[in-house]
Amino acid sequence: MSAPTFDRITGRSVWPDLEPLLPSVKKPIQYVGGELNSTVKDWDACDVRWALMYPDAYEVGLPNQGVMILYEVLNEREGVLAERTYSVWPDMEAKLREHGVPQFTVDGHRPVGDFDLFGLSFSTELGYTNMLTALDLAGIPLEAADRDMTHPVVIAGGHAAFNPEPIADFIDAAVIGDGEQAVLAITDIVRAWKGEGRPGGRDGLLLRLAATGGVYVPRFYDVEYLADGRIQRVAPNRSGVPWQVAKHTVMDLDEWPYPKKPLVPLAETVHERMSVEIFRGCTRGCRFCQAGMITRPVRERSITGIGDMVKAGLEATGYEEVGLLSLSSADHSEIADLAKGLADRYEGTQTSLSLPSTRVDAFNIDLANELSRNGRRSGLTFAPEGGSERIRKVINKMVSEEDLIRTVTAAYSAGWRQVKLYFMCGLPTETDEDVLQIAEMARNVIKAGREATGSRDIRCTVSIGGFVPKPHTPFQWCGQLGAAETDERLRKLRDVIRADKNYARAIGFRYHDGKPGIVEGLLSRGDRRVGKVIRAVWEDGGRFDGWSEFFSYDRWMAAAERALADEPVDVAWYTTRERDQIETLPWDHLDSGLDRDWLWEDWQDALRETEVDDCRWTPCFDCGVCPQMGTEIQIGPTGRKLLPLSVV
Amino acid sequence: MSPLPAKTPDGPPPPPVVQRVRVCYAKRGRLRFTSHRDIQRAFERALRRAAVPMAYSAGFTPHPKISWAGAAPTGTASEAEYVELGLSERVEPERLRGSLDEALPPDLDILAVDESEGGSLADYLEASVWRIELPEVDPAHARAAAAAFLAAEQVDVQRLTKNGMRTFDARAAVAELVALDDLPSVCAILRVVVRHTTPAVRPDDVLTGLGAVADLVPPVPPRVTRLAQGPLTLLLSADPEVVPTAPERGASPASGPTAVDSGVEVPQPGK
Structure with a gap:
């Protein structure tokens, strides 16, 4: 290795090189930064510097709550600096390469390669190729093993990081779970290590991080395979590295009221509203839902804490819509008081409220009326997920058709005319019949609406996509439905919906074809060998895989065939193959707190069509998370009320 | 919903x-x-x-x-x-x-x-004054191009619009076009007064026109600034070689045209 050059001049703005490129790229505003509530700190006054990336386009990445929270938490700290970077569009990528301008942050326009840490938040696996683009543009070697002291430590987080094995070669570390406290702990370790003169070099730092038990360093683990391709075992390859790496859980959300000052972009983004997370975690126990499994237990923000965040956030942003965010927002123990209190507070101010995720059974019209009191009536969207009572028992989505009909009848009576319903196709044990019952359900919804209103002007949209089994869920063992079978089943459903002339025009049908789901499945449940596929796809030009105009199934399949040619495994092996209980799964050494035996039992319960209740309202079902992680359910009611805001 | x-x-x-x-x-x-x-x-x-x-x-x-x-x-x-x-x-x-x-x-x-x-x-806003900085363009070349443009009856230019490629005249809308003098040779600066017409003629259309009549093609992206908007008569300079002074704001309380120093300072590289 050449002599360390880490004391070279770093952090210089590339703006003078970037500016001349902007007139000729699409939506240049996304590269200039300067968002309201953004921060540019003095480079030299900070000794730990983070570049944070959401590896998708700015318009998708900027509203991401995770990055926004970490950005603010880090920048609040003395001597710590965090700047953001996003994926540049292919036109800008070409310009940067042509003119030798590196991947830059939008805050200080500093080269990403100059930072101590490069944190990437993966909500979806489809951002993996974009990570490689960013690393390459930043001048950071793609493979962690090729990096030296001059390169940032590349850390992955976000839900996809619960199985980071497919990107194990490209990242230095992964952190699973809540990031607020984890980034500060990592910052302290980096600061101490730098202060001591970087003992042990890059590995010295990574060892310190790994030794905490809360940072996964893939390089410190060896994976051994059986002849048939299954994993034999995953074991630490040096002392001081734990066998299991634990997820992080923030307790008491009221102590972490972030983002306090949400970023307000000049550019248009996918969410033109402010979001306040009203609770984290979900114990409804839907078996397909990775988010619900890996974010346990439920931790509510108090009604007054939420009220304070809404007030501060609106003052800091000027947004006119507030989304009350969580995995199932109507489940907050004081949702009725909260909705009424906020509607009272903002009466006559053109401020509207929305609940992005609501369950049919937790929803009621009083709540909907409170939410729409001050403004626009935003959409009524429900997710029965499965068409038949039987399949809903399999997935543990305990919503009956009667619940749904009762709720939509009330909604239609109260003035709504359109309801959107979300479903999945390809759920375990599913047959054509389960999916075709979606058509029946949609017809019943329309019928109920017509009866309730006496009008034929009633609409229902059915939106359906292929199910992708995810790690750390009871369905992590199941075989995914193939793309062709998914498409065939969706075609049959479409035909049945269209066949009934009395209803066909009232029912909208939107679906996603099965191919992207297979690639997502490969990346979700893949192991380290899948890294070669990702790299091959990227080298072949793969970018922005979450965007249908860029995604190429054929490119992924061709790359997989080449990259896995010498392995006893292929795409089908990773996706449509069912696993048995004893198989070592690639993510078994990453501890989400869920007890493996409990997950297996829940999988068997699914096959027996047996439902499991929500532990918020019933005794514990021993999923294992609370005792394993030293956490507990935190829910109200607090009994407090939102007081009117004092007149200024 | x-x-x-x-x-x-x-x-x-x-x-x-x-x-x-x-x-x-x-x-x-x-x-x-x-x-x-x-x-x-x-x-x-x-x-x-x-x-x-x-x-x-x-x-x-x-x-x-x-x-x-x-x-x-x-x-x-x-x-x-x-x-x-x-x-x-x-x-x-x-x-x-x-x-x-x-x-x-x-x-x-x-x-x-x-x-x-x-x-x-x-x-009220009849026309605009634009300042167009052309780094790495010889001011003499810019002056000649401006003269050629003004001498033409009609200068047809093309621009990609929402409705596809459109061809229109960029000359008629231009009420005044001056290449500022006394500049170091690294940068030409144009001052142009353009009437608000339909279809709108934008500064880049004028530049396209300059390219068409006199092969003026900026090697690096020009920097364009709108200096003022208002009634045309208030925007035209009496002596085209001289930058007009801003009308007194008080003289026209209902938003008089805001003219600012359209200055002749050399653009700062990387500014």
Whole structure:
């Protein structure tokens, strides 16, 4: 290795090189930064510097709550600096390469390669190729093993990081779970290590991080395979590295009221509203839902804490819509008081409220009326997920058709005319019949609406996509439905919906074809060998895989065939193959707190069509998370009320 | 999601407009890359943050009463953009200027707020003065190109619009085109007065025209700034070689054209 050059001049703005490129790229505003509530700190006054990336386009990445929270938490700290970077569009990528301008942050326009840490938040696996683009543009070697002291430590987080094995070669570390406290702990370790003169070099730092038990360093683990391709075992390859790496859980959300000052972009983004997370975690126990499994237990923000965040956030942003965010927002123990209190507070101010995720059974019209009191009536969207009572028992989505009909009848009576319903196709044990019952359900919804209103002007949209089994869920063992079978089943459903002339025009049908789901499945449940596929796809030009105009199934399949040619495994092996209980799964050494035996039992319960209740309202079902992680359910009611805001 | 049909929403109608104000603002520096839609959103949010008593339209989706005048294209800076606001309570213009400027991001700067005396903003803003900096272009070449352009009857240019490639004349709308003198040879600067016509002739159309009549093709992206908008007669310089002085603001309280120093300073590299 050449002599360390880490004391070279770093952090210089590339703006003078970037500016001349902007007139000729699409939506240049996304590269200039300067968002309201953004921060540019003095480079030299900070000794730990983070570049944070959401590896998708700015318009998708900027509203991401995770990055926004970490950005603010880090920048609040003395001597710590965090700047953001996003994926540049292919036109800008070409310009940067042509003119030798590196991947830059939008805050200080500093080269990403100059930072101590490069944190990437993966909500979806489809951002993996974009990570490689960013690393390459930043001048950071793609493979962690090729990096030296001059390169940032590349850390992955976000839900996809619960199985980071497919990107194990490209990242230095992964952190699973809540990031607020984890980034500060990592910052302290980096600061101490730098202060001591970087003992042990890059590995010295990574060892310190790994030794905490809360940072996964893939390089410190060896994976051994059986002849048939299954994993034999995953074991630490040096002392001081734990066998299991634990997820992080923030307790008491009221102590972490972030983002306090949400970023307000000049550019248009996918969410033109402010979001306040009203609770984290979900114990409804839907078996397909990775988010619900890996974010346990439920931790509510108090009604007054939420009220304070809404007030501060609106003052800091000027947004006119507030989304009350969580995995199932109507489940907050004081949702009725909260909705009424906020509607009272903002009466006559053109401020509207929305609940992005609501369950049919937790929803009621009083709540909907409170939410729409001050403004626009935003959409009524429900997710029965499965068409038949039987399949809903399999997935543990305990919503009956009667619940749904009762709720939509009330909604239609109260003035709504359109309801959107979300479903999945390809759920375990599913047959054509389960999916075709979606058509029946949609017809019943329309019928109920017509009866309730006496009008034929009633609409229902059915939106359906292929199910992708995810790690750390009871369905992590199941075989995914193939793309062709998914498409065939969706075609049959479409035909049945269209066949009934009395209803066909009232029912909208939107679906996603099965191919992207297979690639997502490969990346979700893949192991380290899948890294070669990702790299091959990227080298072949793969970018922005979450965007249908860029995604190429054929490119992924061709790359997989080449990259896995010498392995006893292929795409089908990773996706449509069912696993048995004893198989070592690639993510078994990453501890989400869920007890493996409990997950297996829940999988068997699914096959027996047996439902499991929500532990918020019933005794514990021993999923294992609370005792394993030293956490507990935190829910109200607090009994407090939102007081009117004092007149200024 | 739409409620059942009803002619009007429940409740009283929104408060009426009691005052109209004309706002002149600048978009500078990095923020010249904002599109007009971006600026509209930024304004609406800033008005809320600054608690400006906006009047709203009636109906199920009330909108604040904001009228925009022709915006400078994305990528061009401006010292003279205009917007008119309808207010539900009277405000003191200078106070509004301060609070709105405070609520907008740096480089979107409120220059003046004046009470409107009626009339259409679009009618008032007849023409614009643009300053076009052409780094690495010889001023002599620019002068010759400007002369050739002015000598032509018609200069047809093409631009890709939403409706496909359009061809139109860029010459007729140009009331004045001057290459500023006494510059170091590294940068040419043009000052052009363009009438607001349909289809709109933009500074880049004039540049395309200069390319067509005199092979003037900037090697690096030009930097374009709108210096002023207003009635054409106020914008034309008596002596085209001399930068006109700004009309006294007090002389025309209903938003006189804002001219700023269109200066002849050498652009700072990397500024």
